Amino acid sequence: MALxxxxxxxxxxxxxxxxxxxxxxxxxxxxxxxxxDHYGRLIPRVLGDLGLAADELTRHIAWDVGIxxxxxxxxxxxxxxxxxxxxxxxxxxxxxxxxxxxSIPRLSEATTISGNAGLAGEAAAARRREIFEPYHRRITExxxxxxxxGVPTVLVSLHSFTPVYAGVARPWHIGTLYHRDTxxxxxxxxxxxxEADLLAGDxxxxxxxxxxxxxxxxxxxxxxxxxxxxxxxxxLIADQAGQQQWADRLARIFxxxxxxxxxxxxx
Ligand SMILES: [Zn+2]
Numbered sequence: 001m002a003l004x005x006x007x008x009x010x011x012x013x014x015x016x017x018x019x020x021x022x023x024x025x026x027x028x029x030x031x032x033x034x035x036x037d038h039y040g041r042l043i044p045r046v047l048g049d050l051g052l053a054a055d056e057l058t059r060h061i062a063w064d065v066g067i068x069x070x071x072x073x074x075x076x077x078x079x080x081x082x083x084x085x086x087x088x089x090x091x092x093x094x095x096x097x098x099x100x101x102x103s104i105p106r107l108s109e110a111t112t113i114s115g116n117a118g119l120a121g122e123a124a125a126a127r128r129r130e131i132f133e134p135y136h137r138r139i140t141e142x143x144x145x146x147x148x149x150g151v152p153t154v155l156v157s158l159h160s161f162t163p164v165y166a167g168v169a170r171p172w173h174i175g176t177l178y179h180r181d182t183x184x185x186x187x188x189x190x191x192x193x194x195e196a197d198l199l200a201g202d203x204x205x206x207x208x209x210x211x212x213x214x215x216x217x218x219x220x221x222x223x224x225x226x227x228x229x230x231x232x233x234x235x236l237i238a239d240q241a242g243q244q245q246w247a248d249r250l251a252r253i254f255x256x257x258x259x260x261x262x263x264x265x266x267x
Contacts, residue, residue: 012126016045020131021138022084024072030080031152031267032254035139036071037095037215038064038159040086044130050090050115060162061108062088066237067160073247074158078254083142085135090116092127094135095157095214102212103132109166139219147223152267154184155220155227156254160234161205173236175201177229179208179216184226187260191253205231226266 013020022039041063043050049057056062068084075082085094089105090113096103104124106116146153159177163170174192178185192200208216208229220227230250237243261267 009120009123010126012044012046012123012130014045018042018086020085020087020135022082022086023138024075024082024084025079026081026142028075028079028081030078030254031154031258031261032078032080032156033142033146033153034071034075034078034080034082034156034158035215035219036064036067036082036084036158037093037135038089039068039071039084041088042086043088043091047091047115050088050113052090052111052113052115056111057088057090060160060234061111062090064158064160065162065234066243067158067232069240069243070160070232070237070247070250071158073244074250074254077247077251081142083135083139085131087131092132094132095159096212097210097214098128098132100211136214136218139215143219143223143225153225154261154267155216155223155225157215157220157227157229159229159231160237161231163233163235165205170205170233171199172201172204173198173233175204175231177203177206177208177216177231178227179210179213180221181225181227183261183266184257185228187257188228188230188253191256195249195253201231226261 071082071084092104093102104116104119104127106113143153176185176189189200189202192198210217216227216229232246237246
């Protein structure tokens with residue numbers, strides 16, 4: 001059960017909780033900066049289980065199933081800096097504007113999150129202050145440093161999607177997600193569509209917008225970086241073998257993209 005309110009609602013992470021940010025390859029030499037907003041499914045101890053059954057806390061409503069393994073392996077293969085967030089999107093969604101109703105969801109797909117009902121302002125502020133803000137502050141710091149040092153930077157936001165949402169099957173294996181960048185997404189889509197065995201979605205299963213996304217609009221578009229989101233279907237990366245295969249494939253494709261961007265003097 002949810003325990004919030006038992007202690008000081010202005011505090012969230014305690015002694016038994018890990019920091020929200022997971023990083024790998026901070027000194028990586030790749031132009032690609034990888035982010036993963038829905039990497040983990042931890043819940044701060046003070047929140048208990050948010051009122052949910054254990055099987056709800058391992059499915060897609062809690063995190064992007066499989067993406068952590070892909071992100072870790074891709075970061076290594078590309079020698080790319082990865083910045084990821086370890087807490088569940090049910091605690092606070094790090095890819096939503098903090099004032100959006102879905103930032104701290106009370107309903108996800110058909111599941112009511114009772115631990116998020118009637119949340120006091122202070123408790124919601126603690127989730128922003130202790131999870132959302134440090135994660136995004138770190139991404140900002142890293143981009144600031146890279147721009148200051150003249151390091152080429154292309155933002156790639158890694159996600160995964162459930163194969164069936166609200167009863168509707170999604171056929172794509174992978175999708176590019178973008179809004180304002182006209183340079184990286186078409187190149188990425190062209191290379192994904194050149195893979196004979198893939199059905200690649202163009203802004204499918206959904207598109208990026210300022211209302212429903214945070215990382216791409218704020219860290220990619222507002223900073224003038226080339227950027228794209230990637231969404232991989234979760235059944236393809238449910239186990240370690242699938243995660244490794246997709247990391248291998250994406251590392252090869254991003255290698256080709258880097259060559260193309262350098263040839264065009266875009267990085
Ligand atoms: Zn996601």
